[in-house]
Amino acid sequence: MASQSSFSMAAIALLLGVLAAFPTIAQSIGVCYGRLGNNLPQPSDVVALYKSNNIGQMRIYDPYSPTLQALEGSNIQLIVDVPNTDLQNLASDASAANDWVQNNIKAYSGVSFRYIAVGNEVIPGNSAQYVLPAMRNIYSALSSAGLQNQIKVSTAVATSVLGVSYPPSHGAFSSDALTYLSPIVQFLASNGAPLLVNVYPYFSYVDNQGSININYALFTSSGTVVTDGQYNYQNLFDAIVDAVYAALEKVGGSSVVIVVSESGWPSAGGTAASINNAQTYNQNLINHVGQGTPRRSGKALETYIFSMFNENQKPAGIEQNWGLFYPNEQPVYSINFS
Template sequence: MATSPNLYMAALFLLLGLLTAILGTGAQSIGVCYGMLGNNLPPVQEVVDLYKSLNIQRMRIYDPNQAALNALRGSNIDVIVGVPNDKLQEMGTNPSYANTWVDTYIKPYWPAVRFRYIAIGNEAIPGPNAQYILNALQNMYNAIARAGLNQIKISTAIHMAVLEISYPPSHGSFSAEAAQYLNSIISFINSRQAPLLANVYTYFSYADNPRDISLPYALFTSPGVVVYDGSLQYQNLFDAMVDALYSAVERVVGSNMEIVISESGWPSAGGFAATIGNAQTYNNNLIKHVGRGTPKRPGKAIETYIFAMFNENQKQPAGIEQNFGLFYPNKQPVYNINFTPSMQDDGIFSIISDVISF
């Protein structure tokens, strides 16, 4: 039966809209962490210019470095700025410190610098500073409200060590040591309609247990389903880890809280399975994948920040920690990476063929 030209054109326009949404979502979901633990890194203005030249629209910095903030003015790059762990005690016990922090590092730069989140600590739970995070979040929230900047969300960045159970993903739950702090912290963050930040590295899970975790599963290259969890199927470890966190969070506040992946990456040297080829495969596949969501939350793009922009020669311990960069300090790429997901990689060509056939 012949197809109506009007019906054909409607289908074609629908496809073009879908392509725009998919490709745009993938690109906009990706940021890159700008670590500064190196004595040979390029000037901050050159770093910001590099982000812009690559169309990287989001950046995470780990402290309110004022040179970086000045370079970010007018860049249209969304920024996560961190309160370092060694400031958590003062932030949590002294509300005036939070006010001063906002008056010093946020108000003078807003809105020329597009602050997206303020991260109160990084991987501080569990640990000696965990006890200060909830009060620090509350003090920072009040300081931001006092400044009239409630559009900037306040959160904290956790890591996978907070989970006691991560397999299967639907059984994900926090350890008792982490839960004594996290349950209240997550409830507070969620009540302010902010996401939880989480650092998720399939590399470390694979390196710690290569007997039970395959390299293709960690690199997004498994040819088929690896883990069956009820009705959910997992072809890559990243999704399984993120959904385990979602399961743990849902046990505290239900299913309406989002998780932002504030770090993920793969080292290119310095340790087991740390090769340029593996790092290139992981990060390129990560970029292609995050626009699709996870089995637990399909079709919902995952805001994700790759760690890191540069190899940092002063990170400790030496070895893999110094080799997570997409670039060498001279701004030459460690390997080629594409920040725009391609149509072919997302399986879009098959959809185009179906429409043309239609």
Template sequence: MRTVNIFYVSVTGLLFFFFAGVDSIGVCYGDVGDNLPPAKDVVGLYLSKKIGAMRIYFPDHRALEALRGTNIGVIVDVANSDISTLATDASAAFGWVYANIVPFSNVAIRYIAVGNEIIPSDVAQFVLPAMHNIQNAINAAGLQNQIKVSTSVSTGVLGVSYPPSAGAFTSDALNFLQPIVGFLSSTGSPLLANIFPYFSYIGNPSQIAIEYALFTSPGPVVTDGQLQYQNLFDAILDAFYSALEKVGAGSVRVVVSESGWPSDGGQSASPERAQTYLQNLIEHVEKGTPKRPGNIEAYIFAMFDEDKKQPQGTENHYGIFHPNKQPKYNLNF
């Protein structure tokens, strides 16, 4: 799942969406939609709005060409369908890196995400071998100090998330994650995690206050030992850190590779709530969590609505720009 949403604001004509000075925030480049602008124009939009980072869900050469020399930080995903081949054939992994990464040495690629939300699954067994093979190829290219290899997981890997200090991985996920986080620890790579308080809220609205989900609670809602939580985002992120600590990987950083709130298509999905969530997320990431103060690197989903995604629902309503590159929402920093 990917995310980002904000609300339709009409303010006498022009809408403004500024990312200036917010190095911790990126935006995912969702492109499963009609009438979207060419990659060169999209990268120009990132630059004009001072959006400092991008996630692409496959090695899109058009986007990578347009990113040359821009200093926009990039997460490049390995498509889920390619992972088994890259895991079982080291030469295929070298070919992937030398075709999709090495030619773009003047692109600020930060991470390679080996799969998106496939732990646990039938393909999960291939994630770590593919990570090793890609890492070896990155090392051979001399890019190991520039690019970190990881994988992106959903909050579904957490069997326990409340209170945050009790955070723990499910046994099914842990079978795959235990060696993966060992790899991340040894290479200094972060774990990529897609965190959506929206789904936690709609799954339990009688127990979770909307204010807690939207960063608008006037005071602490959850007390966990000496730590107090005023928003659900922090609680979920710290549950990930607690889960990592329990498996001896407390030094592994978590990068929030997707987050947002839908503006339509489902329960509690509205432009106003999406606007509120995104605005508050942007303001919050520089503060960190109760357990881990400091900057949070987070990626909002996504630049454009993706009307071709199936099944139809909230996934179609995360765009922050119209296809004509006009902003849909007003976010202030």
């Protein structure tokens, strides 16, 4: 019996070692918390809703004080955005960046800040020139506060930064985006920070229904849909992410990891927007990202679902229908995060 029990202990130890080596999928998934609604719950109730649903990561789009106060001591990992309207000021004024970090980061020592997203989907565009200088100033301010190793500085981009996306191995940034992204990628690589990317197979499908099957977009294809050299693609999400990885590699960003800072599917208001499709996409996304993509197989892909609530102050149509929950905190459809 002694030998059997020691075998059992060894087996358990081995299993625990394996579990420790592979973080659970739940740790790879967060949810974006937007506030463009006049009927949304109080931030303290929102944090309680995250915790009761085992959602361990959150993205917010500005350093809203009541949200930050509610997050104190919660252990929820946070992406906080520098709003696009603040970029020019923070780019041109190091002391303004210092104040921003002091007021919005240092003042909330009980919040588990993970990333600061300096701007959302501003590259390319009129504000693109401010992104890197603002990132540098925020990074310097974090360094002054001794937080540069704890909190990574990045920016969030749309997949429209790609000039070529098919096949994934040909992925390359457009010339307009490259002007700004090339030095940003060097900054990310030198600081061990990820690139935040908003990835929406929904829009790719809706814009290309003649050539993209909805099963490929919803993770429900029964087998390989696209073969790209050594890589086989069974879903559009992986193909989009790997196109960005290929683009990063072409500009010296092989070491830069992608974090999917938004992804989701609307439940109403437009083409293929239904509760069934939204539930199918988001549940399959949660179940899938722990295994990585073909180019980064076996490496869990940190991903944030958009979004926590239906937001009634967004434009009518699909924009109001991305939520996992209604404003009364009832689920739009059942979803399992664990």
